[in-house]
Amino acid sequence: MAPLILKPSSPAHGGAAVARDDGKVWLVNYALPGEVVEAEPRGRQGGVAVAAATRVIEPSPHRVAAPCPYFGACGGCQLQHAAYAHQLELKRQVVEEAWSRAGLRLPPDTAVLGMDDPWRYRIRGEFEALATAGGWRFGFHRMRSHSVLPIDSCLIHDQRIERALPAFARAANELQLQDLQNLLLTVEPAGPGLLWRMRFRGREPRWPRDEFAHRVAELLPESTLLDDAMSLEFWDLTFRVRSDTFVQTNFRQMLVLYRTALDMLAAKSDERVLDLYAGIGTISVAVARHAASVTAIEENPHAVQLGRLNARINSARVEYLPGKVEAVLRGIRLGQHQAAILDPPRAGCEPAALAELIRLGPDRLVYVSCEPSTHARDLIGLVRGGYRVRRAAIVDMFPQTYHIESVALLERS
Ligand SMILES: C[S@@+](CC[C@H](N)C(=O)[O-])C[C@H]1O[C@@H](n2cnc3c(N)ncnc32)[C@H](O)[C@@H]1O
Secondary structure (H helix, E strand, O other), X not given: OOOEEEOOOEEOOOOOEEEEEOOEEEEEEOOOOOOEEEEEEEEEEOOEEEEEEEEEEEOOOOEOOOOXXXXXXXXXXOOOOEOHHHHHHHHHHHHHHHHHHHOOOOOOOOEEEOOOOOOXXXXXXXXXXXXXXXXXXXXXXXXXXXXXEEOOOOOOEOHHHHHHHHHHHHHHHHOOOOOEEEEEEEEOOOOOEEEEEEEEOOOOOOOOHHHHHHHHHHHOOOOEEEOOOEXXXXXXEEEEEOOOXXXXXXXXXXXXXXXXXHHHHOOOOOOEEEEEOXXXXXXXXXXXXXXXXXXXXXXXXXXXXXXXXXXXXXXXXXXXXXXXXXXXXXXXXXXXXXXXXXXXXXXXXXXXXXXXXXXXXXXXXXXXXXXXXXXXXXXXXXXXXXXXXXXXXXXXXXXXXXXXXXXXXXXXX
């Protein structure tokens, strides 16, 4: 059979490039727009044929050699074969396309804020456990698969996380632990703390937890092993973080994201602000320094508990209302808040949440999103509800991967 030759022309969300061949659309992984590649079919995804580039016939000037030995097999990164400046340009095009599909124009002055050093940025990583002939190993899911690829290094994680993996595996082997599922590690950006949580398949068995922690600590003398909470410090603020609550994985860019969002929000000292999907209150507390008060809404009870603690630690005027945004907003009276910031998960906002926000009608909304398609969908909903998009920015929280974080400022028109 003749090899499949494809000429992708535009980026797709997900890291692939879109090619058309005889009227048929292909999503080509590991290819860049403008290239000619030999590709192998790899099934379908959402009704579209998928292929993987196996040989580059005409490379893009933006192509680089991927530095990670697992690139191509590991499901973690999709864009290491693109020069970093080009990754940012591809992400801008994906956002522009998502907005245009929703009927919106991405403001031409939208900043794309990348990292000076787009490696070793993750302070949190979740690793799957794999029982091998040589004992337990940790790794990631393979690309588009549930099988696990054991790894020894990961260039997008903090080096302390990479170094911790063999220690956890060794202690698990020495204590002959069974049924491991995964390991979540989070490191303190400015301290020695290493927060860990291990999950088992099925119910957690009785296991020598203290002995295990003691052995890992012996193997990692430079880290302080923590199993409850760790500290996150920025802008003279201190936060407690736990494994069961959300934290931005890219700490260095988190500061850029928050600065961008806070600048857009431009809260005044007499304004009351809503922080929706508030997590442990990192944004709420930072906003509260410039505003009269912040009302934080969050559904995860662990995050609410930690958010209240974080507000106290920082003497911040933040009040938590626990529950789902779409439900809690119903209980809020008109005219109470002048501005709102929202940072929902990838699924975006429930229609009822948008409707409530439109009913309350704060003057300014800053919408932070980690999924361009739901961002664009919700923004057009808000535009139909009487808002106008004033500014937007893309902050690269996830270099080397397809994930995209974008922020928009809306004003009531
Ligand atoms: C992307 S995180 C943002 C957290 C926070 N803004 C930060 O920067 O750390 C989304 C948060 O929304 C919460 N969440 C998800 N769906 C929700 C809903 N329907 N109502 C309230 N909170 C929700 C999650 O528990 C999570 O803490």
